Amino acid sequence: MKRTTSPLLLAVLVVAFALQGFLQRTVIFDQWAKYYNPGKGKVLSTMMSPDQLLAVLAGFREITAGILWVKADTFFDEGNYDAILPLIRLVTLLDPNEIDVYATGMWHIGYNFTDEEQRSDRRYLPSALALGKEGCRQNPDTYELFFEEGWLWYHKIDDDYPNAVKWFLEAQKRPDMLTARKNLLGMAYQRTGEIDKSIDTYYNLYADAEGRYKKESAFGNHQNRDTLESNLDNMLVRKVQRGYQAETEHRPLNGYDVYPPFDVGFSVKATVVEPNVIRFEGTWNVLPVGTRIRVVLRDLKYPHAKPAGMEWDFSNDVNLDPPRDQTFMQEQLFVRNRRFNKKVDMSKDPTMYPFTSDNYVLEFYYNPRSAPPHIQDKFGWSGEGMTDKNFLNLNVREGQRVMFASLPITRDMIKRYGDWVDKTPVVKTPNYQESSSGADKDSDAVLKIPSLRTLGSSTVK
Amino acid sequence: MKAIFAIASTTVGEAIRRKVLLIILLIGVLFIVVAPGLGILSARSETTVLKSFMLGVTQGVSAIIAVILTVYMIPNEIERRTIYTILSKPVQRWQFLVGKYLGAVMSLLLMMAMMSAVMALMFFLQQQSKNAAEIAELLKGPMMYFVQMSLLAAVAIFFSTFVAPLVNFFLTVGVFLVGVFFNPLFQSLQDNQNTATLVKKAAWAVNTFLPNFANYNVQNPLINQNSAIQNEGRYYLGITVYGVVYICILLILGILIFDRREV
Numbered sequence: 001m002k003r004t005t006s007p008l009l010l011a012v013l014v015v016a017f018a019l020q021g022f023l024q025r026t027v028i029f030d031q032w033a034k035y036y037n038p039g040k041g042k043v044l045s046t047m048m049s050p051d052q053l054l055a056v057l058a059g060f061r062e063i064t065a066g067i068l069w070v071k072a073d074t075f076f077d078e079g080n081y082d083a084i085l086p087l088i089r090l091v092t093l094l095d096p097n098e099i100d101v102y103a104t105g106m107w108h109i110g111y112n113f114t115d116e117e118q119r120s121d122r123r124y125l126p127s128a129l130a131l132g133k134e135g136c137r138q139n140p141d142t143y144e145l146f147f148e149e150g151w152l153w154y155h156k157i158d159d160d161y162p163n164a165v166k167w168f169l170e171a172q173k174r175p176d177m178l179t180a181r182k183n184l185l186g187m188a189y190q191r192t193g194e195i196d197k198s199i200d201t202y203y204n205l206y207a208d209a210e211g212r213y214k215k216e217s218a219f220g221n222h223q224n225r226d227t228l229e230s231n232l233d234n235m236l237v238r239k240v241q242r243g244y245q246a247e248t249e250h251r252p253l254n255g256y257d258v259y260p261p262f263d264v265g266f267s268v269k270a271t272v273v274e275p276n277v278i279r280f281e282g283t284w285n286v287l288p289v290g291t292r293i294r295v296v297l298r299d300l301k302y303p304h305a306k307p308a309g310m311e312w313d314f315s316n317d318v319n320l321d322p323p324r325d326q327t328f329m330q331e332q333l334f335v336r337n338r339r340f341n342k343k344v345d346m347s348k349d350p351t352m353y354p355f356t357s358d359n360y361v362l363e364f365y366y367n368p369r370s371a372p373p374h375i376q377d378k379f380g381w382s383g384e385g386m387t388d389k390n391f392l393n394l395n396v397r398e399g400q401r402v403m404f405a406s407l408p409i410t411r412d413m414i415k416r417y418g419d420w421v422d423k424t425p426v427v428k429t430p431n432y433q434e435s436s437s438g439a440d441k442d443s444d445a446v447l448k449i450p451s452l453r454t455l456g457s458s459t460v461k
Numbered sequence: 462m463k464a465i466f467a468i469a470s471t472t473v474g475e476a477i478r479r480k481v482l483l484i485i486l487l488i489g490v491l492f493i494v495v496a497p498g499l500g501i502l503s504a505r506s507e508t509t510v511l512k513s514f515m516l517g518v519t520q521g522v523s524a525i526i527a528v529i530l531t532v533y534m535i536p537n538e539i540e541r542r543t544i545y546t547i548l549s550k551p552v553q554r555w556q557f558l559v560g561k562y563l564g565a566v567m568s569l570l571l572m573m574a575m576m577s578a579v580m581a582l583m584f585f586l587q588q589q590s591k592n593a594a595e596i597a598e599l600l601k602g603p604m605m606y607f608v609q610m611s612l613l614a615a616v617a618i619f620f621s622t623f624v625a626p627l628v629n630f631f632l633t634v635g636v637f638l639v640g641v642f643f644n645p646l647f648q649s650l651q652d653n654q655n656t657a658t659l660v661k662k663a664a665w666a667v668n669t670f671l672p673n674f675a676n677y678n679v680q681n682p683l684i685n686q687n688s689a690i691q692n693e694g695r696y697y698l699g700i701t702v703y704g705v706v707y708i709c710i711l712l713i714l715g716i717l718i719f720d721r722r723e724v
Contacts, residue, residue: 005717009713009717012713013710013714016706016707016713017670017710020703020706021669021670023699023702023706024668024669024673024676024703027695027696027699027703028673028676028696028700028703029644029668031692031695031699032675032676032696033644035690035691035696036676036678036679036681036682062509062510062512062513062684063510063513063514063517095509097509
């Protein structure tokens, strides 16, 4: 007997099929994508072995992330840093609440990719920042990644301090922030030139510390309160001696330590001593140790470049593959006896210094905001006590007096191609003068650093 | 209805006497018991690892039980000829199929309830948590897994009406993996600007019409309770209704095929 299919059953089937499709599309999928898919679908595009993938599918996301992170640890021990990058990405996608992995990942990407002379590959920095921002978005209730992001701006980038303040403030909004770490906001405010805010921060921290000490007179609480008191004391003295109050009230700076501004007398000569090896020699009239002059060598048209730096925060995507056809070298030139002399060897790391473009620029930069306190005691927080008759610049960093110089250089010069095979390429500032004896010890232009708690001294002998 | 429940209760009795299922269940329970010792895998994330592992074991073991329990259900009845005894009585084929399915689902419920109870107990002992809400929160995972496994059992029952058990095993596991995979893959394709329009449309169609098991993987917010889920109840209700509707579809299709089959 031939069986017939009930039309009612078929109708039910069609309606049910349509209903499940409707539910999937309108009720379920968007909410699933928003709340239940932390990897945002990127898990499939990452490198995972089939067994790890199966473990993830079976629901062991966090376990798999933990095991992968243990594996990353062995790569750390072996110094196989490149292998760690995809693992960091994978672990953070599998388990976006792995705060330690985000923090370690940021540090690793930002600091550990170096050349043979331990210079960081700064092309990775935007990725480190992007990883931190992603970590903050995924873990908005804890201070840790906000603090780490701020620290990267404060310590590694060491130039764009308003961003450091922004992230430290975000960290402070989280109730779990460690007290000891809150001090850093006061330091960051000093480097943005917002001295009153720095002092306010220290006052608030001091009041908290005092409260804790009154509640429990433990040694740690006592020590913390005393440290804050000392910081506050120093800040108040410096505020006066560096003429900050007078400056904000538009009074003349005569009589303060920052007056008259001291001419640092910068000059530089860059010599390509071998292909991809450049020696930097030059002058800087500050005798006390502690001066670091930044030198940057980059493609003339490096994307997102700015004078002696970069717009580091341009990306929200973690791209672990930096622009491999572009060069961005940054180094510090340490001053001793009022001169600097450093050879920068870029010949051993062609992936970091590809030199594929025709034109490059050498930039030299000094910002008093990054200077140690004893130098700032003369130069002030924003360079009020510093000048340079050739290279003082008021434009490259808003509201700051910095030293900035740039010199063009070509690929042929750097690599000693063409006309430069037998000829030593040299680029220098017009004021550079050869000196066989190094520092001119009898020069009058010797900076005297004023001491704290002394009467303001005349700064130039 | 009486016939359906009679078949279902007999199926439950058969299921709890099958040693292979009991051994798998025992292994699952043992894994859950040792879970607290695995906190060492991740510093500062012991609770995360504990929850992740226990929920993962519950889901994995339940999936294995669901597949093994159901792929052999109809073929065994035919092979042992016990189906003739049943169908010679006033029992329709659809009643037999639905009864078998309900029996499988009740067996799953029993076994998953046992694993969930052990999981809650181990969590309580490890965390010393007297907060019932915290444990109840964790149990949302197994509740959704139960709907997921019921859907998986329906897939297996559907295939068992027309393919051999071994083929059924691979088909069911394949559909499960695709169903788990497809949400992330679909989103990847949707988000990727380089994906061809045709591929996007194909992905949309597959995502809309194939059973979607990934919907039930709700463990991430349960493990990491940092984000507030809006309309959580609506979502759970939505995926439960979706599961029930899809189960009905598979059972109706199974009935249509089984009705025409020579046994």
